[in-house]
Amino acid sequence: MQKTTLITGGAGYIGSHTALALIDAGQQVLVLDNLCNSCRESLKRLEFLTRIRVDFIEGDIRDTKLLDDIFSRYDIDAVMHFAGLKSVEESVRQPLEYYANNVVGTLNLCHAMARSEVFKLVFSSSATVYGAPRKIPIIEDLGTGKPVNPYGRTKLMIEELLTDLCLSDPRWSIAVLRYFNPIGAHESGLIGENPNGRPNNLLPCLTQVAIGRAPELTVFGGDYPTVDGTCVRDYVHVVDLADGHLKALQALQRRNGIHVWNLGTGIGYSVLQIIRSFEDITGVTIPFRFAPRRAGDIAQCWADPSKAWRELGWHAQRDLMQMIIDTWRWQLCNPQGYRSQPELLASIALKQWV
Ligand code: NAD
Ligand code: WQD
Numbered sequence: 414m415q416k417t418t419l420i421t422g423g424a425g426y427i428g429s430h431t432a433l434a435l436i437d438a439g440q441q442v443l444v445l446d447n448l449c450n451s452c453r454e455s456l457k458r459l460e461f462l463t464r465i466r467v468d469f470i471e472g473d474i475r476d477t478k479l480l481d482d483i484f485s486r487y488d489i490d491a492v493m494h495f496a497g498l499k500s501v502e503e504s505v506r507q508p509l510e511y512y513a514n515n516v517v518g519t520l521n522l523c524h525a526m527a528r529s530e531v532f533k534l535v536f537s538s539s540a541t542v543y544g545a546p547r548k549i550p551i552i553e554d555l556g557t558g559k560p561v562n563p564y565g566r567t568k569l570m571i572e573e574l575l576t577d578l579c580l581s582d583p584r585w586s587i588a589v590l591r592y593f594n595p596i597g598a599h600e601s602g603l604i605g606e607n608p609n610g611r612p613n614n615l616l617p618c619l620t621q622v623a624i625g626r627a628p629e630l631t632v633f634g635g636d637y638p639t640v641d642g643t644c645v646r647d648y649v650h651v652v653d654l655a656d657g658h659l660k661a662l663q664a665l666q667r668r669n670g671i672h673v674w675n676l677g678t679g680i681g682y683s684v685l686q687i688i689r690s691f692e693d694i695t696g697v698t699i700p701f702r703f704a705p706r707r708a709g710d711i712a713q714c715w716a717d718p719s720k721a722w723r724e725l726g727w728h729a730q731r732d733l734m735q736m737i738i739d740t741w742r743w744q745l746c747n748p749q750g751y752r753s754q755p756e757l758l759a760s761i762a763l764k765q766w767v
Contacts, residue, residue, distance in 0.1 A: 417441045417487050418662070421474050421522065422495030424451035426606040427537065427595060427654055429459060431493060433604070434655035435662075436463045443487055446496065447473040450609050454751035458603045474518040477525065484529035491533035491662055492526060494519065497567070501541075501709065502613055504564035515567035516574070523578060533665045535588045535658055538572055540647075540677070540714060541565035542591060549681075550717035553591070553673045561709040572673075579671040586669045588661035593647035593677030593716050595654055597736040598743035605743030606651075607750040615687060616648075620744040623697045630699055632684050634706035637713070643684035645713035647677040650731035650739070660725040677716025678729040687733075694737045 418435060422428040423444030429451075435442050436459070444456060448471060456467050468487075472479045474496045483489070497515040498504065504511040519536075526534065542565060543551050544558025560566050572589055579585045596616045598605030612618050621627040635642040657676045664672070682690070688699050721727045731739075747753040 415441045416490035417443050419443050419489045419492045421445050424455050428495035429455045429604050430651045430655040431658045434659050443468040445470050452751050474522050480525035489531050493535045495537045501562050501564050508563040511563050511567050516570050519571045532584045533586050535661050538589045538591045539568050540591050540593045542569045545711045546714050550715050552717045576671050586665045587671045589673045591675050593649050595651050596648045597650040597739040602742040602746040616740055622699050630701040631704045632701050635703040639713050641683050641685045645681040645683045647715035649677050649729050650736045653729040653731055657727045660727045664725050674721040675716040675718050677718050679718045681715035691737050695741050
């Protein structure tokens, strides 16, 4: 019988794109998600895209009994662990929620895996664990820094927990994937990022302005020591990230211990460059104004992704233009996120745009 990969947080933004990549590669998946930042509609659309039924359990990774039940009922041989809370701003206001969800949740998951002798894990980490980088581009071996918010600290704690786990028992094989700035959406326009409430990240904020839901974009800081005074980041397409997960899972078949890989393009773009590119590609003008620097922002960072290329055969294939086109298509087709009716809207939106 075919083994199953458990995808925690698989109804969310990166998890749903990765579930699609795994299914497309012929793998069996089971999604576990408590839907605190997602909805069933993303899974329905996955089923539409793949033409297969996606096994889904609504539940929480902190529910020990549920996890034991899942591991006993399904023939799981690996876990992709996306479930967690991810808002930097919220983590400052609600640190206990973040430590409980992210750290305790991961602890629970690892316990349940160990009890069921499932030792392969791919973990969603973040470039935030580097803190303010000493050297750019960032290489994995430079070591982690000091994350400046509770969210970042949960990611670093989990990385340390996973490292200790691998030292304690050689049967574990764990991939820690440090994402840079994920953006974009599946090219179908059917799945994408669907933030609950007010978005904080640059691209969701920018597209809110583009569709007229916000009057202008606030650019945090114009006096950084960068190419044009605004912050520089390494934006990476979510479909490339999904492919990175597939390759990391394959790599775990051949190696034990913990392995860390940066998933980024290796190219940095400033906030102003993103705005200008968006305007050039979509033809939509983005009104913006400068505001003081946002607390905790670093001036610039981008990845050295060569380790992922050497060891996984992975590199990002989609450029900034593709990322913007796919982000915009998702936004146009789904002005109400997953509450939108995609087929109808897609035809209207694309007629207007093309
Ligand atoms: P997301 O919020 O869209 O997805 C996370 C999913 O986990 C959601 O569907 C949510 O409902 C679920 N979830 C949260 N807590 C849970 C719990 N206790 N039990 C079960 N399900 C739970 O976020 P995303 O952007 O897809 O991020 C996925 C992972 O990648 C997260 O761990 C995030 O920290 C990490 N990450 C994201 C980014 C980014 O910018 N999007 C960057 C670096 C790392
Ligand atoms: C990018 C740039 C902002 C919004 C965050 C998390 C990180 C990871 C990815 C999860 C910055 C500027 C933004 C706006 C702006 N997430 N900006 N106006 O901060 O690099 O990374 O998401 O792991 O941990 O910290 O991404 O998209 O929020 O910001 O000027 O309205 O855009 O100041 O320079 P960031 P971002």
